[in-house]
Amino acid sequence: MGDKPSEDGTGHRARLRTRLFEGGPDALLDHELVEYLLALAIPRRDTKPLAKALLREFGSIGALLSAEPEALVRQGGLSEGAAASIKIAEAAALRLLASRVVGRPALASWTALIDYLRADMAHRSVERVRVLHLNSKNVLIRDELVHEGTIDQAAVYVREVIRRAMDLGSAALILVHNHPSGDPSPSKQDIQLTRAVIDAGRPLGIAVHDHVIVAGEGHVSLRAQGLI
Numbered sequence: 001m002g003d004k005p006s007e008d009g010t011g012h013r014a015r016l017r018t019r020l021f022e023g024g025p026d027a028l029l030d031h032e033l034v035e036y037l038l039a040l041a042i043p044r045r046d047t048k049p050l051a052k053a054l055l056r057e058f059g060s061i062g063a064l065l066s067a068e069p070e071a072l073v074r075q076g077g078l079s080e081g082a083a084a085s086i087k088i089a090e091a092a093a094l095r096l097l098a099s100r101v102v103g104r105p106a107l108a109s110w111t112a113l114i115d116y117l118r119a120d121m122a123h124r125s126v127e128r129v130r131v132l133h134l135n136s137k138n139v140l141i142r143d144e145l146v147h148e149g150t151i152d153q154a155a156v157y158v159r160e161v162i163r164r165a166m167d168l169g170s171a172a173l174i175l176v177h178n179h180p181s182g183d184p185s186p187s188k189q190d191i192q193l194t195r196a197v198i199d200a201g202r203p204l205g206i207a208v209h210d211h212v213i214v215a216g217e218g219h220v221s222l223r224a225q226g227l228i
Contacts, residue, residue, distance in 0.1 A: 013039055030061040034086075041085040054078075063216070065090040066123035094120055105138045106174065107209065114212070114219055121178040122214045129156050129177040133170040134209070142168055156193055162200045173201065175211040182216035186227060194228050 016036050019027045028036070034051035042050075054076050058064040065086060067076070072083035097116040106113055121128060126148055133142040144164070147156045165173060175194060179185075194211040201208055211222040222228045 031055055034061065034064065037085055037089055038082055041079075041082040060123070060216075062119070063123040065093065066120075068125070071125075102140055104140075106132065106134055106140050107138050114214075117176055117212060118214045118219060121176070122216050122219075124178050125180050127177055127180060129175070131161055131164070132174040132176060133165060133168050134172040134174065135169070136171040138172060138209075141170065158193075158196045158200050161197055162204065162206060165201065165206050166204065170206060172207040172209050173197070174209050177211075177213060179213055179215040184213045184215040184218050184220040186211075186213055186220055186222055186225070191222065191227050194222055198228060 013036065016028060016032055020036070025033075031048065031051045034054060035048045038047040038051055039045075054064055055061065057075055058067055064072075064076075067086070069080070069083045069087060072078045072086055073080065076083070078086070094116070097112070097119050100112040101109055101116050104112075117130075121130075128145060129147040131144050131146050132140055133144070135141050146161065146164075161173070164170075175197065177190075190211065190213060194208065198208045208228070209223070211228065213220045213222075
């Protein structure tokens with residue numbers, strides 16, 4: 001994938017840097033962002049062909065940043081150091097998005113919350129279920145991963161979700177999970193699980209504001225769809 005250093009690599013990267021500083025993130029194309037990122041880990045190599053190859057292999061910059069380190073090494077042919085540069089970029093992006101959500105009323109910061117959830121979960125290769133715990137002011141107090149794998153009521157223990165909410169003093173919950181298929185359309189199991197948690201929480205005064213499904217093609221709110 002282009003082991004020979006570019007003769008004008010230094011000048012090219014300087015031009016990318018200038019465009020980035022002057023025009024901001026939108027000034028660079030996806031492959032240019034990845035190219036410059038990889039150049040920090042592989043400074044003596046022309047990283048443009050590698051960046052383009054990685055985007056072809058993983059399908060998008062979101063999927064590339066979300067890829068597991070092992071996949072970056074195995075499928076992308078990266079060294080551990082180069083793979084780490086990809087993962088540190090993802091970590092920084094998620095921290096930035098999370099900072100726009102934590103400590104703020106979740107329902108009033110809905111767009112920021114969805115941006116954060118999509119960045120974190122939309123391109124995952126396995127299904128993950130998270131429960132967002134909110135206090136009486138709907139401020140996020142805990143974001144917990146509760147299950148990884150196929151989603152159904154047998155896998156996600158409703159009583160455990162409610163017990164955890166009681167332990168934390170949660171006033172409300174938002175359920176979140178992803179569809180690796182790329183299609184965020186809710187399944188019957190998704191709807192049944194949501195209603196089971198609602199029924200279990202209602203007598204205890206624990207509300208379920210929503211169940212959000214995120215995927216590569218977008219997201220779906222079960223409440224907005226009238227399903228809960």
